[in-house]
Amino acid sequence: MSNRFKSRYDDDINLFEGRWHLAQYALLIALLLAAPWLLGVYYLGELTAVLIWSLAGLGLMLISGHTGQVSLGHAAFMAIGAFTNLALMMRGWHFIPALLASAVSSGVIGAIISRPILRMSGIYLAIATLALSIIIEDVSIMAESITGGVAGLFAPPIDLFGLTIDRYSSPRAFYYLCLAVLVIVTLGYLNLLRSASGRSFLAVRDSEVSARALGVNVARAKTLSFALSCAMTGLAGALYAHLAQAVNYESFLVLISITLLLQVVIGGLGSVHGAFFGALVVVLLPQSIAMLRDFLNNTAGISIAAYPGMDTALFALLILLMVIYEPRGLYGVWFKVRTWLQLFPLYRKGMFRRTRTYLKTERQR
Amino acid sequence: MDILQLLVSGIANGCIYGLLALGFVLIYKASEAVNFAQGDMMMLGAFLGITFINASYADLPFLIGITLAALILGLFGYLLDRFVLRAIFGQPQFAMVILTIALGFLMRFFAGVVWGHDPTSLETPFIGKVWMLGELMIPVVDAVIILTTVALTSILYFFFARTRLGVAMQASSQNQMAAYYMGIPVKRINAIVWALSGVVAAIAGVLFAAKGAVEPSVGLLFGIKAFAAAVIGGLGSLPGALLGGLLVGIVEPFAGRYLPEVGQIAPYLLMLVVLVLRPGGLFAQISQKKV
Amino acid sequence: MSLLQVKDLSISFGGVKAVDGVSFDVEPGEVFTLVGPNGAGKSTIFNLISRLYEPGAGRITFDGEDITGRPAHDVAGLGIARTFQNIELFDHSSVLQNLLIGRHCRRDTRWFEELFFLPKVRRSERAHRRQVEEVIDFLDLAAYRDKLIAGLPYGVRKVVEIARALSSEPKLILLDEPASGLSVEETQNMAWWIEDMQKDLGLTVLMVEHDMSLVSRVSNRVLAVAEGRPLAMGTAAEVQADPKVIEAYLGTEETA
Numbered sequence: 076m077s078n079r080f081k082s083r084y085d086d087d088i089n090l091f092e093g094r095w096h097l098a099q100y101a102l103l104i105a106l107l108l109a110a111p112w113l114l115g116v117y118y119l120g121e122l123t124a125v126l127i128w129s130l131a132g133l134g135l136m137l138i139s140g141h142t143g144q145v146s147l148g149h150a151a152f153m154a155i156g157a158f159t160n161l162a163l164m165m166r167g168w169h170f171i172p173a174l175l176a177s178a179v180s181s182g183v184i185g186a187i188i189s190r191p192i193l194r195m196s197g198i199y200l201a202i203a204t205l206a207l208s209i210i211i212e213d214v215s216i217m218a219e220s221i222t223g224g225v226a227g228l229f230a231p232p233i234d235l236f237g238l239t240i241d242r243y244s245s246p247r248a249f250y251y252l253c254l255a256v257l258v259i260v261t262l263g264y265l266n267l268l269r270s271a272s273g274r275s276f277l278a279v280r281d282s283e284v285s286a287r288a289l290g291v292n293v294a295r296a297k298t299l300s301f302a303l304s305c306a307m308t309g310l311a312g313a314l315y316a317h318l319a320q321a322v323n324y325e326s327f328l329v330l331i332s333i334t335l336l337l338q339v340v341i342g343g344l345g346s347v348h349g350a351f352f353g354a355l356v357v358v359l360l361p362q363s364i365a366m367l368r369d370f371l372n373n374t375a376g377i378s379i380a381a382y383p384g385m386d387t388a389l390f391a392l393l394i395l396l397m398v399i400y401e402p403r404g405l406y407g408v409w410f411k412v413r414t415w416l417q418l419f420p421l422y423r424k425g426m427f428r429r430t431r432t433y434l435k436t437e438r439q440r
Numbered sequence: 441m442d443i444l445q446l447l448v449s450g451i452a453n454g455c456i457y458g459l460l461a462l463g464f465v466l467i468y469k470a471s472e473a474v475n476f477a478q479g480d481m482m483m484l485g486a487f488l489g490i491t492f493i494n495a496s497y498a499d500l501p502f503l504i505g506i507t508l509a510a511l512i513l514g515l516f517g518y519l520l521d522r523f524v525l526r527a528i529f530g531q532p533q534f535a536m537v538i539l540t541i542a543l544g545f546l547m548r549f550f551a552g553v554v555w556g557h558d559p560t561s562l563e564t565p566f567i568g569k570v571w572m573l574g575e576l577m578i579p580v581v582d583a584v585i586i587l588t589t590v591a592l593t594s595i596l597y598f599f600f601a602r603t604r605l606g607v608a609m610q611a612s613s614q615n616q617m618a619a620y621y622m623g624i625p626v627k628r629i630n631a632i633v634w635a636l637s638g639v640v641a642a643i644a645g646v647l648f649a650a651k652g653a654v655e656p657s658v659g660l661l662f663g664i665k666a667f668a669a670a671v672i673g674g675l676g677s678l679p680g681a682l683l684g685g686l687l688v689g690i691v692e693p694f695a696g697r698y699l700p701e702v703g704q705i706a707p708y709l710l711m712l713v714v715l716v717l718r719p720g721g722l723f724a725q726i727s728q729k730k731v
Numbered sequence: 732m733s734l735l736q737v738k739d740l741s742i743s744f745g746g747v748k749a750v751d752g753v754s755f756d757v758e759p760g761e762v763f764t765l766v767g768p769n770g771a772g773k774s775t776i777f778n779l780i781s782r783l784y785e786p787g788a789g790r791i792t793f794d795g796e797d798i799t800g801r802p803a804h805d806v807a808g809l810g811i812a813r814t815f816q817n818i819e820l821f822d823h824s825s826v827l828q829n830l831l832i833g834r835h836c837r838r839d840t841r842w843f844e845e846l847f848f849l850p851k852v853r854r855s856e857r858a859h860r861r862q863v864e865e866v867i868d869f870l871d872l873a874a875y876r877d878k879l880i881a882g883l884p885y886g887v888r889k890v891v892e893i894a895r896a897l898s899s900e901p902k903l904i905l906l907d908e909p910a911s912g913l914s915v916e917e918t919q920n921m922a923w924w925i926e927d928m929q930k931d932l933g934l935t936v937l938m939v940e941h942d943m944s945l946v947s948r949v950s951n952r953v954l955a956v957a958e959g960r961p962l963a964m965g966t967a968a969e970v971q972a973d974p975k976v977i978e979a980y981l982g983t984e985e986t987a
Contacts, residue, residue: 084860191716197533198474202671203715205664206708213705263846270845270852271838278832281821288781290807290836299842333541340538384549391545398539399527
């Protein structure tokens with residue numbers, strides 16, 4: 076809601092809205108680059124986890140947030156990416172080709188699966204992807220030669236440009252690796268969004284019928300979106316395998332698929348920022364609860380019992396509140412705060428009031 | 441004979457899936473909402489049943505215990521809709537999916553806090569009792585499950601097709617705004633449906649606990665399987681839900697015996713096959729939007 | 732040669748014959764209107780022409796080419812654009828984004844080029860925006876350019892629907908009830924725009940409309956249909972006076 080005066084088409088086309096916008100993100104990048112010196116090893120590890128889950132979330136965001144096809148099965152593609160990467164590296168492949176291969180394998184499998192599955196919509200698509208996630212769980216055990224069966228696989232150290240990168244022995248290098256991958260993928264994502272492909276995804280999301288009438292090949296758009304989405308999530312899976320140092324079928328349970336969807340929803344469905352916000356919540360919530368508990372214990376002597384699953388329950392509570400009060404997620408909150416700051420002191424309370432809607436049946440599409 | 445034995449056990453399990461699927465379809469038919477926490481509601485019903493019936497807790501007679509559990513869970517469903525779900529009234533279906541997923545998480549946590557995480561069983565009057573039909577062994581518990589399911593399904597089908605409230609519910613599920621104009625109290629109807637669904641879930645839960653052990657996380661996977669069953673039958677169809685449940689219940693043991701690699705995932709493969717060949721399930725209810 | 736030729740078009744839904752043997756030709760540069768009571772099958776004819784439905788029988792020829800078997804997403808590239816009776820805009824995007832999506836059939840970049848945002852993609856984007864600005868100028872939408880559809884009044888949305896259709900540089904534009912829900916002034920504006928489309932842009936317009944004053948004002952020829960069958964064709968005045976048409980709308984002396 077800033078009062079920008081645009082004088083060239085490029086003002087709209089460019090990624091950054093102006094020098095101030097660019098400066099903000101440059102500062103963010105600078106902070107991220109400096110992180111290994113600002114944070115201790117433990118928190119650097121947490122930040123690396125945030126980067127990896129952001130990448131996974133970006134994948135899901137593309138297909139669910141921007142193309143409108145809900146997927147409750149994306150952990151399956153993390154699994155495909157992870158096992159492809161580890162299996163290839165164990166057979167002597169170098170890291171970068173293996174990483175690319177994991178993106179390609181997830182993407183191709185996603186493209187193949189998308190044709191029958193994306194003909195469904197709404198709740199049927201949700202349950203179909205859920206079933207997919209469960210099936211891949213099983214396949215992870217069955218395909219023993221690739222996945223190591225029940226026991227799973229260990230992640231070999233990464234040999235890159237003469238350095239040996241390993242999550243524990245060289246956390247800094249691993250962090251930079253994940254950061255590089257994330258930044259590259261994010262740029263690609265943003266590029267897609269500001270060109271015809273991205274617009275076709277939004278069209279499919281908001282009205283398939285008129286998208287078709289405008290020349291969008293809906294089936295192909297959905298397939299492309301799903302394939303790219305799975306490729307991104309597969310990439311995240313491969314990196315996750317190196318973060319966790321060992322993966323098996325239990326690393327990618329249905330619960331992960333569900334949590335991933337909740338993550339992008341709490342972050343803000345339909346916005347790129349949402350993937351990052353959501354990842355921050357998911358990774359840092361258990362930490363925050365522990366810190367809060369310690370704080371309450373030390374200052375007020377209040378002792379809250381440590382029930383198992385408390386962080387998940389709190390996460391669920393946050394989701395509940397978010398869905399009811401701010402359906403646009405944390406991005407929506409951030410957007411309102413930013414608008415308030417930009418318009419200060421002229422912000423009006425009714426600015427974002429939602430009009431009353433009635434549920435129309437989704438059985439007629 | 442072996443096959444018949446598998447069949448009996450499969451049908452009994454299928455009935456429980458079917459009841460749970462029934463709960464899904466009830467809510468879907470009435471308000472086109474999808475309750476991802478249906479399995480967790482069943483889990484709560486199971487624990488309630490255990491609390492009322494087991495000797496170490498309240499030690500009430502079986503029928504009273506199951507009725508109390510059903511009533512409490514019915515009330516829970518009503519209150520859930522009235523106070524939590526009503527807040528997202530009018531939002532697209534997706535919001536309901538997310539909300540019920542979150543509610544499921546919360547229910548699991550709550551159950552873990554109250555009843556702990558150790559698997560617990562229900563002590564029923566028909567544990568271990570068996571009827572012999574020639575050479576066929578029919579566990580009494582299985583027979584009870586099957587009979588209860590048939591009775592409940594018939595009552596519900598009649599309700600939706602013939603009673604005024606039932607027809608009103610169907611109208612409300614197709615076009616809320618139009619239903620309002622016709623004087624249908626849409627919000628109250630939704631709450632009643634959720635109560636109904638809670639009752640059905642509780643009954644399913646108690647029957648489930650009679651057959652196996654319960655702990656807080658059983659609801660998730662069971663609910664997903666029941667959801668698959670509901671989808672196989674077609675989400676707008678009550679007999680479809682039961683049929684889907686039966687199919688899943690039968691396919692599981694047979695797949696486990698004859699195709700052990702796919703045993704675990706057989707219901708999901710079945711569901712995907714049905715969806716690809718007949719989108720919308722066996723008794724599909726999707727029509728084309730008029731533009 | 733006619734721009735659009737519809738011959739013996741038929742389609743049934745279940746047991747209902749929604750369109751039953753409709754034939755007509757639309758000449759290049761004319762404004763051709765379909766009229767008829769509700770449920771006559773007019774929108775269905777549109778959906779058949781824009782290939783959203785499969786005809787049970789009949790043939791559709793556009794610009795010399797038989798398009799009866801073509802998939803719906805090919806139609807825009809061939810030069811047919813349409814609006815929808817119940818507005819089908821992309822609610823969560825801005826007016827500009829909607830119009831840019833309208834340019835999709837004139838796309839000249841592939842997805843992997845867009846992924847890296849190569850210079851040719853940037854040039855293409857600028858060209859599309861230039862084109863879209865002309866449409867915005869033509870329909871006076873400049874004030875709404877960056878506004879989200881979700882917040883716009885109904886009258887403006889109807890204009891955006893048309894703008895989006897025009898963005899694809901069509902030869903034939905299908906307007907489905909352009910004046911429905913509009914006030915007298917807005918309908919007046921609509922009449923001017925239709926005339927402008929015909930004269931300034933050289934478009935051929937095929938229209939479904941109920942507002943007979945608008946129809947009389949802009950149409951070159953009118954075809955009346957009822958219950959899926961053609962009733963009368965001619966100028967607006969001729970069709971309005973035709974006894975079969977009057978009967979379809981008002982009934983005969985016995986039933987009136």
